[in-house]
Amino acid sequence: MQPHSPEDILENYMKWWDGHTRQVGQIHDRFLELRQAGLRQLAGTIEQQVESCRPLNSGPARALFTLDDLNEFATGSVVKCLGQEYAVYAGRRSLRIPNSELLLMSRILSIRGRKGEFDQASSIVADYDVPADAWYFDGEPRGRLPYSICIEVALQPCGVLSAYLGTPLRFPEVDYYFRNLDGETVFNRLVDARGKTVRARAELLKTIFYGSTIIQQFSFELNCDGEVFFEGKSSFGYFSAEAMAGQAGLDGGKTVLPWLEQAGQESRIVPIEGTALETGLPKGKLRLLDGVVINSGAGDHQEGYVYANRRNTPQDWFYACHFHEDPVMPGSLGIEAIVQAMKVFAQQQSKDAAAAVLVTGQKMNWCYRGQVLPHHRQMQVEVHFHKTQRIGKTKLFTGDASLWADDSRIYEVRNMAIAIEEKQD
Helix, strand or coil: CCCCCHHHHHHHHHHHCCCCCCCCCCCCHHHHHHHHHHHHHHHHHCCCECCCCCCCCCCCCCCCECHHHHHHHHHCCHHHHHCHHHHHHCCCCCCCCCCHHHCCCCEEEEEECCCCCCCCCEEEEEEEECCCCCHHHCCCHHHECCHHHHHHHHHHHHHHHHHHCCHHHHCCCCCCEEEEEEEEEEECCCCECCCCEEEEEEEEEEEEEECCEEEEEEEEEEEECCEEEEEEEEEEEEECHHHHHCCCCCCCCCCCCCHHHHCCCHHHCEECCCCHHHCCCCCHHHCCCCEEEEECCCCCCCCCEEEEEEECCCCCHHHHHCCCCCCCCCHHHHHHHHHHHHHHHHHHHCCCEEEEEECCCCCEEEEECCCCCCCCCEEEEEEEEEEEEEECCEEEEEEEEEEEECCEEEEEEEEEEEEEEECCC
């Protein structure tokens, strides 16, 4: 599955706003495409470093924004972090980045680009100092960075770059919601990053204004020990409250139930906690599943099926972290729940195997058309496996997945792959 272009995302999103009509603005996409090649060539010869409104810090890690600045952006004064132009949001909800446990940036090293200009190349470089005992390593084999954490480390600088350029200030009267829409990623290798620094680089590829709706597409990469280990592309959107209220999920407002419920097998859900099913799963906050159903001969492709669920409450830890005054479950944690369901399935199909791991070199795509919010009662995920293969002593499981907030299907993930490494004698 190829990633959707920003144009495709915008067109589909408008269709999903069930019966909702909006004023059509002129899309200057063609102009941007014609300019792109020349602008990148210019950027290659004229590297202009955007200076902060404050002096750069001294010391070995010269930063444009420090961790204190980022914490200010996350829960404090946006004006203190981004400048006086953001004073228009005084007394209003404004764009934020994750905070506390989910703030996965330590500093912003540089930003290239001009505020208010979106037809030019712009980019950001951020560092994240990975704690050796980070909360998300609890139960993670060999200290490998979980998928959800890699996604957050890669995408959070995109939000900083977008805000620094003043994207929402194009329509200062709109109280925007900033949402990730889709993306694709690939692991080049799995890394043990404990006690190391991960460097994130992101580039704004395109910005499209459609009425007051704004769509932006970014590319990104993560580097550790001098080598890129994770890369991809992703799109974000700025939406008004009116647009958010018109969301209809992936199925245009229709109720499409998980295969488990269609087959009348809800009673087969088995709790995970305290059983052999939790082997190889994260512990603590990153555990995102309560119960599971495994059927090795079922699914859309007869290659296997797994269903899992999780009770959702307003008190769940991540709502306080993401975002301040706009609580929503991070989409990355929904993908993490899918990964965990796949690991449970793979472990059950390979009794003598070691822990299940993500597959390198496999491109995975996601699409979000809704959020898990505090009022939802339950999150559900299912995976239909479409390929199982053995390479040497390694068994690979590849599938497509969906995620529901109560009865609304809102996430779709394609070509997620899990590998089982058999135990060595």
